[in-house]
Amino acid sequence: MRPKSSARDLPPRMLRRVRTLASGKRWEGYYYDGRDDAGNRKEIPLGTEINEAKRKWAELECRPAPVETGIMRIAFDRYAREVIPDKAPKTQASNQLELAKLRSVFDTAPIDAITPQHIAQYRDARMTRARTLKNGTVVPAKPATVAANRELALFSHIFNKAREWGYTAKTNPCAGVAKNKEAPRDFYADDEVWKAVRNRAAIELQDAMDLAYLSGQRPGDVLRFTRRDIVEDALTVQQGKTSKRLAIMLTDQDTGTRTELGRLLDRIGARTVRSLWLLATPDGKRLTPGMLRLRFTAARNAAAVQVEESGDQRLAARIRQFQFRDARPKAASEMALDHASDLLGHTDKQITKVVYQRVGKRVRPTR
Known part of the structure; x- marks a missing residue:
C-alpha cells in the first residue's frame, strides 16, 4: 500500500472529510477506506470525534485500539456531550463542576488501569480550598467529604457508561469502596x-x-x-x-x-x-x-x-x-x-x- 499523501496524522485507510455547512460552520468527519462484499471501494463512516473514530478503525483493522483512545478523557468527553445535557439544569451545573475535579486527576488515566485503591485515595485526599473572608478571617482547607462522595458517584456512572460504550470490560472500580459518612443537616426552624x-x-x-x-x-x-x-x-x-x-x-x-x-x-x-x-x-x-x-x-x-x-x-x-x-x-x-x-x-x-x-x-x- 502506497504512503498517504494527505491526513498523515491518521492511521492507514482512515480518511478525513471536511465540509463547510450552510450555516458557515466547519464540519469534520472520519471514514474507513474499505471494501464491500463485492470488492468495491466503500467509505465506512467512523463518526466526527477523532478518538471514537480511531476505536472503530481499530475494530475494522483487527488491531489494538490506539493508547490515546483508552483513557478516561474519552469517556468524560462523551458523557459531557451526550448524557449531561439531558439532565435537569441544576444537575447539569453541578455535574460540570464535579467533572472538572475528576478531570484534574483522572483525565489521562488509562481506563483499565484504575483500581478501587485509586478511588479510595481520591476520596481521602479530596480537600476544600483554603480561603480568606472579607473580614480577613482565614478558613483553612478541610476534608471535602460530601464533595468527594458526589464526585465519585458521578465517576461511577461515567464508568458504567464507558462499559456500555465498549471502552472497557473491567469491573467498575467504585464497587465496594465505602463512601464518606455524611451527617444530614439537622437544623429545625421552630x-x-x-x-x-x-x-x-x-x-x-x-x-x-x-x-x-x-x-x-x-x-x-x-x-x-x-x-x-x-x-x-x-x-x-x-x-x-x-x-x-x-x-x-x-x-x-x-x-x-x-x-x-x-x-x-x-x-x-x-x-x-x-x-x-x-x-x-x-x-x-x-x-x-x-x-x-x-x-x-x-x-x-x-x-x-x-x-x-x-x-x-x-x-x-x-x-x-x-x-x-x-x-x-x-x-x-x-x-x-x-x-x-x-x-x-x-x-x-x-x-x-x-x-x-x-x-x-x-x-x-x-x-
Missing part, C-alpha cells in the same frame, strides 16, 4: 425562629416562606409556581429534581373548608396588582432566586440583631443558622410520616424520616 424572621420580611418573602412551608416543595419549584398551576382546586407541581407530579388540594375534602394553602393563594389572587407568578413583588415583578436570597438574608439579619438587642443570644444564634431551604424539613417535621412523604414526593419514606423529619418522636414520660 416557630420562634420562623416567626422572628417572617415578621421582618417583605410581603413577597412572607408569601414565599408560607408557600414553601404549606406546599412542602423545594425552593426552585416554589419560585416556578404560576396561576396556571392551580387546576381543579389543586396546586399542581412537577418537581424539577425528580419530575414527580403532585396535586396539592386547596380545599379539605372531609370538611369542605379551605386549607391554609388555599387561603394563602386566595389572598395572593385578591391583590390589586396581579402577576402570572404566584410569588411576585407588590408591583408585579417575578420573585427571582437572587431577589429571594437578598430578601431572606436581610430579614434574617434584622431578626437576629433585634433578638440580640433584647439579650437572647441563644435564639439569635439559631436565627443565623436558619436557611430558606429549612421550610421543607419544617413542613415534614410537623406532619405524620406518611403524609409528609406524599407531600414531599418521596417514594422511599426512609428518606423523609432520616433527612427531613428533624423533630424526635413524641413519647409519654415514665409517669
Whole structure:
C-alpha cells in the first residue's frame, strides 16, 4: 500500500472529510477506506470525534485500539456531550463542576488501569480550598467529604457508561469502596425562629416562606409556581429534581373548608396588582432566586440583631443558622410520616424520616 499523501496524522485507510455547512460552520468527519462484499471501494463512516473514530478503525483493522483512545478523557468527553445535557439544569451545573475535579486527576488515566485503591485515595485526599473572608478571617482547607462522595458517584456512572460504550470490560472500580459518612443537616426552624424572621420580611418573602412551608416543595419549584398551576382546586407541581407530579388540594375534602394553602393563594389572587407568578413583588415583578436570597438574608439579619438587642443570644444564634431551604424539613417535621412523604414526593419514606423529619418522636414520660 502506497504512503498517504494527505491526513498523515491518521492511521492507514482512515480518511478525513471536511465540509463547510450552510450555516458557515466547519464540519469534520472520519471514514474507513474499505471494501464491500463485492470488492468495491466503500467509505465506512467512523463518526466526527477523532478518538471514537480511531476505536472503530481499530475494530475494522483487527488491531489494538490506539493508547490515546483508552483513557478516561474519552469517556468524560462523551458523557459531557451526550448524557449531561439531558439532565435537569441544576444537575447539569453541578455535574460540570464535579467533572472538572475528576478531570484534574483522572483525565489521562488509562481506563483499565484504575483500581478501587485509586478511588479510595481520591476520596481521602479530596480537600476544600483554603480561603480568606472579607473580614480577613482565614478558613483553612478541610476534608471535602460530601464533595468527594458526589464526585465519585458521578465517576461511577461515567464508568458504567464507558462499559456500555465498549471502552472497557473491567469491573467498575467504585464497587465496594465505602463512601464518606455524611451527617444530614439537622437544623429545625421552630416557630420562634420562623416567626422572628417572617415578621421582618417583605410581603413577597412572607408569601414565599408560607408557600414553601404549606406546599412542602423545594425552593426552585416554589419560585416556578404560576396561576396556571392551580387546576381543579389543586396546586399542581412537577418537581424539577425528580419530575414527580403532585396535586396539592386547596380545599379539605372531609370538611369542605379551605386549607391554609388555599387561603394563602386566595389572598395572593385578591391583590390589586396581579402577576402570572404566584410569588411576585407588590408591583408585579417575578420573585427571582437572587431577589429571594437578598430578601431572606436581610430579614434574617434584622431578626437576629433585634433578638440580640433584647439579650437572647441563644435564639439569635439559631436565627443565623436558619436557611430558606429549612421550610421543607419544617413542613415534614410537623406532619405524620406518611403524609409528609406524599407531600414531599418521596417514594422511599426512609428518606423523609432520616433527612427531613428533624423533630424526635413524641413519647409519654415514665409517669
